[in-house]
């Protein structure tokens with residue numbers, strides 16, 4: 001495994017662990033929600049195979065936003081290289097960036113050495129050669145709106161593009177909970193305008209992303225909670241005092257998050273949306 005040449009913060013290590021867990025469940029080259037072209041008719045359609053189909057469709061959908069004349073792309077928060085491979089296969093020049101050595105290893109293997117990888121946070125990244133397009137495929141929620149806007153402006157050629165797709169908060173009053181790290185639509189918009197970007201195109205794909213939340217809840221309920229309950233039952237039989245301690249710790253620190261996780265679908269529909277946005281940096285401000 002490549003050695004980290006950066007110090008990775010504890011918060012980022014938690015995020016990396018969650019992303020790696022997600023990868024181990026799906027075994028997909030993508031880490032995004034996907035684009036369900038056909039809405040699932042019942043819970044039977046909420047399968048990992050259908051999720052992987054939706055993920056491939058998302059990449060195709062997102063990349064269709066890339067304007068003519070684009071060659072060099074910086075894939076910020078590149079994950080394990082699914083999007084980069086798609087782009088390389090279509091003749092683009094790609095560089096990947098993420099603050100995770102596991103993703104670094106997987107990205108380099110997936111792209112077969114065709115794309116350099118920068119082990120870095122976007123906030124710390126500096127380039128000697130500006131790009132035609134900066135891509136943030138579901139990575140905007142991990143950094144501040146200002147860092148996105150300023151970093152993209154720094155890394156782009158005059159008139160270059162920022163292509164961003166992510167879950168966003170349509171309700172600015174939603175400030176606490178599982179999705180509260182997502183940007184408020186208007187805040188992100190303002191930060192990009194202030195850094196000299198103009199919105200070229202936007203599409204809301206909330207409906208097509210939502211089934212993935214239902215898959216997550218279904219898997220969590222069916223396998224996650226039932227496995228934890230089984231382990232708890234065994235501990236209760238074998239070592240009752242440890243069971244009592246764990247039960248107390250669960251109620252104290254975890255219960256609220258678990259209950260919220262089971263309501264993720266409703267929370268998403270009430271307070272969030274999923275958008276693809278294409279922005280252009282004005283020649284004057286770059």
Ligand SMILES: C[S@@+](CC[C@H](N)C(=O)[O-])C[C@H]1O[C@@H](n2cnc3c(N)ncnc32)[C@H](O)[C@@H]1O
Pocket residue numbers: 012015019029030031032076077078079080082083097098099100103120121122123136137138139142143
């Ligand atoms: C949900 S994954 C999306 C991966 C990939 N873009 C995709 O569409 O499948 C989020 C990505 O953002 C990266 N990330 C998290 N914090 C970051 C930061 N501060 N700078 C750059 N990338 C970051 C993660 O390591 C991961 O690669």
